[in-house]
Amino acid sequence: MGELRYRVVVGLEIHVQLCTKSKMFCGCALSFGEEANSRVCPVCLGMPGVLPVMNEQALEYAVLVALALDCKIAEFTKWDRKSYYYPDLPKNYQISQYDLPLGSGGFIEIPLEAGRTKRIGIIRAHLEEDAGKNLHTAGNFSQVDLNRAGTPLLEIVTEPDMSSAAEVRTLAVELQRMVRYLGVSEADMQKGHMRFEPNINLIITKDGVEYKTPIVEVKNLNSFRVLERSVDVEEQRQLDEFLETGEVMGMGNKTTRGWDDINQVTVLQREKEEAPDYRYFPDPDLVPVEFKCEWLEDIRSRLCELPIKRQIRFVDEYKLSDYDAGVLTAERSTAEFFERVVAAGGKPKRVCNLLTQVGLKLANEKGCSVAELDITPKDFAQVSNDVDGGILSASGANKAIELKAQDPDKPFSVIYEENNLIQKSDVGELEQIVEQVIVDNPKAVEDVTSGGKKSKKAQSFLLGQVMQKTKGQANPKVVSEILDRKLG
Amino acid sequence: MAAKIDQTQVKKVAKLSRLDLTETEAAEFTGQLSAILEYMEKMNELDTTNVQPLAHCLPISNVFREDAVKESLGTEKTLANAPQRDGEFFKVPKILDEI
Numbered sequence: 210m211g212e213l214r215y216r217v218v219v220g221l222e223i224h225v226q227l228c229t230k231s232k233m234f235c236g237c238a239l240s241f242g243e244e245a246n247s248r249v250c251p252v253c254l255g256m257p258g259v260l261p262v263m264n265e266q267a268l269e270y271a272v273l274v275a276l277a278l279d280c281k282i283a284e285f286t287k288w289d290r291k292s293y294y295y296p297d298l299p300k301n302y303q304i305s306q307y308d309l310p311l312g313s314g315g316f317i318e319i320p321l322e323a324g325r326t327k328r329i330g331i332i333r334a335h336l337e338e339d340a341g342k343n344l345h346t347a348g349n350f351s352q353v354d355l356n357r358a359g360t361p362l363l364e365i366v367t368e369p370d371m372s373s374a375a376e377v378r379t380l381a382v383e384l385q386r387m388v389r390y391l392g393v394s395e396a397d398m399q400k401g402h403m404r405f406e407p408n409i410n411l412i413i414t415k416d417g418v419e420y421k422t423p424i425v426e427v428k429n430l431n432s433f434r435v436l437e438r439s440v441d442v443e444e445q446r447q448l449d450e451f452l453e454t455g456e457v458m459g460m461g462n463k464t465t466r467g468w469d470d471i472n473q474v475t476v477l478q479r480e481k482e483e484a485p486d487y488r489y490f491p492d493p494d495l496v497p498v499e500f501k502c503e504w505l506e507d508i509r510s511r512l513c514e515l516p517i518k519r520q521i522r523f524v525d526e527y528k529l530s531d532y533d534a535g536v537l538t539a540e541r542s543t544a545e546f547f548e549r550v551v552a553a554g555g556k557p558k559r560v561c562n563l564l565t566q567v568g569l570k571l572a573n574e575k576g577c578s579v580a581e582l583d584i585t586p587k588d589f590a591q592v593s594n595d596v597d598g599g600i601l602s603a604s605g606a607n608k609a610i611e612l613k614a615q616d617p618d619k620p621f622s623v624i625y626e627e628n629n630l631i632q633k634s635d636v637g638e639l640e641q642i643v644e645q646v647i648v649d650n651p652k653a654v655e656d657v658t659s660g661g662k663k664s665k666k667a668q669s670f671l672l673g674q675v676m677q678k679t680k681g682q683a684n685p686k687v688v689s690e691i692l693d694r695k696l697g
Numbered sequence: 698m699a700a701k702i703d704q705t706q707v708k709k710v711a712k713l714s715r716l717d718l719t720e721t722e723a724a725e726f727t728g729q730l731s732a733i734l735e736y737m738e739k740m741n742e743l744d745t746t747n748v749q750p751l752a753h754c755l756p757i758s759n760v761f762r763e764d765a766v767k768e769s770l771g772t773e774k775t776l777a778n779a780p781q782r783d784g785e786f787f788k789v790p791k792i793l794d795e796i
Contacts, residue, residue: 229764230764230765230766231764231765231766231767235767236762236765236766236767236768237766237767237769238766238769244772244785245772245784245785245786246772246775246776246785246786246787247769247771247772247775247785248769249769249770249775250767250769250770251770254770254775262760262761262762263760263761263762264761264762264764265761265762265763265764266763266764267764268761285752285758287752287753292713294715295792296787296789296792343789343792344786345791345792346783349791350781350783350788350789350790350791351788351789351790351791351792352783352784352786352787352788352789353786353787353788353789354785354786354787355775355787486713488713491752491753493753493754495753495760496753496755496757496758496759496760497752497753497758497759498758498759499758499759
């Protein structure tokens with residue numbers, strides 16, 4: 210057999226639930242976990258004679274994302290009915306946007322390793338309504354809960370620009386970070402706020418000839434892990450299948466597969482005899498939408514610095530590692546709080562350590578953001594500077610923050626004092642202790658002064674003895690200097 | 698003039714609309730639908746070179762509502778007209794495949 214090379218090509222369809230208060234076309238509250246069928250009205254029930262009316266906020270949220278994705282916003286757009294015969298949408302059609310999506314032709318930048326980024330094209334972004342939920346019971350029937358029916362859903366379709374499962378995951382995570390920054394979706398995976406459908410195929414070069422395998426769409430993936438895994442699994446499966454059958458992409462041989470999480474495989478979904486016929490047509494119940502300049506500019510003014518841009522800036526401006534910058538910019542509130550602490554005088558790297566080592570941990574325990582810990586940016590800056598000034602050790606600083614979170618009204622001077630957090634840096638006082646340690650440990654002293662290979666270890670031992678005698682309060686830098694001087 | 702729609706197409710559209718037609722009905726509707734489509738064909742005589750497609754018959758756009766919550770029906774009222782229910786759920790024939 211001749212040489213064989215292949216690469217995977219993936220495009221992604223993403224559905225994002227927007228976090229409006231009410232549904233897309235009626236006043237029912239969005240819900241999660243409420244009693245089934247309690248958040249339903251005649252409009253989302255599809256009763257005859259009802260009139261859907263657009264939720265302006267949903268439209269603005271959708272446009273905000275489209276702008277962040279650098280899409281061209283349609284001057285004129287409309288709503289279409291997509292025929293759909295499943296009981297989770299009782300109207301028998303879904304209100305969607307067919308030929309005039311509100312956004313098209315954009316891109317998203319995703320982070321790769323070592324601070325590099327890659328641009329993934331966005332084909333379109335449009336708004337539609339979510340369906341309800343069909344629940345499959347053990348019995349010979351299904352249950353339907355329509356609480357979710359009518360929830361505003363933003364659909365984003367990317368170009369097939371991703372070339373690995375890891376890139377697909379990165380794009381999904383970046384999009385989650387983006388919609389959270391924009392405040393348009395909680396993007397909580399556990400609550401199904403984001404769902405993915407990757408389109409996957411391989412480009413195989415065999416004996417100098419290029420082949421494309423048939424495209425497979427994997428439906429309804431709702432976690433980053435499963436999304437990434439399904440692409441990996443599909444990559445291998447398509448390669449095996451190609452080697453066995455030699456089938457290549459052709460008219461009408463795109464298939465749909467589902468994910469079987471127990472066996473970690475994709476499963477062919479029953480193929481319909483004919484291509485789905487959605488019979489789209491303009492919805493006569495809804496009037497078109499025109500995006501006038503002024504309105505668009507108003508929405509544009511609500512854009513913020515996007516997370517990927519902020520991450521890159523944090524590396525440039527604060528000389529943080531790409532990893533640290535990524536952690537700090539994961540949530541908008543953390544990134545903004547970090548900058549407030551730096552503005553209050555904290556040194557960036559030290560502040561970053563404090564926030565990532567203790568701030569985020571505390572916030573996570575309390576289920577809030579770092580900004581909501583009752584510890585002010587000024588507090589963090591003070592502790593950070595006290596470490597830089599030698600007053601606190603790094604671990605003492607973490608301890609001080611933890612204690613401050615428990616008792617925000619207590620001043621740091623008291624917290625430091627009560628918990629013996631202040632490092633002893635007084636040379637005279639430390640010299641006495643060092644001298645005592647030297648007298649008590651002649652063997653170690655000899656090892657140091659003889660300069661042999663045990664010298665370094667012995668010096669650390671002596672330092673450890675001093676730390677023990679001072680209950681960890683001695684400033685190790687000062688102690689080392691004294692030891693060097695006395696034994697050097 | 699040839700019929701605008703044949704029985705195969707009528708049966709396909711009926712299937713898509715989940716309508717169960719008898720052979721007699723399919724034949725009857727094929728004739729009726731053809732007549733309607735022939736009538737619609739007349740519109741092709743108009744010159745529409747400079748006419749924009751119409752998305753809506755009303756000359757208005759941007760009718761919105763504020764994002765405010767209104768009271769929903771509640772589970773009991775919602776299920777009141779359901780042919781079958783199972784607790785707080787609508788009960789429907791088993792769904793075998795999903796879109």
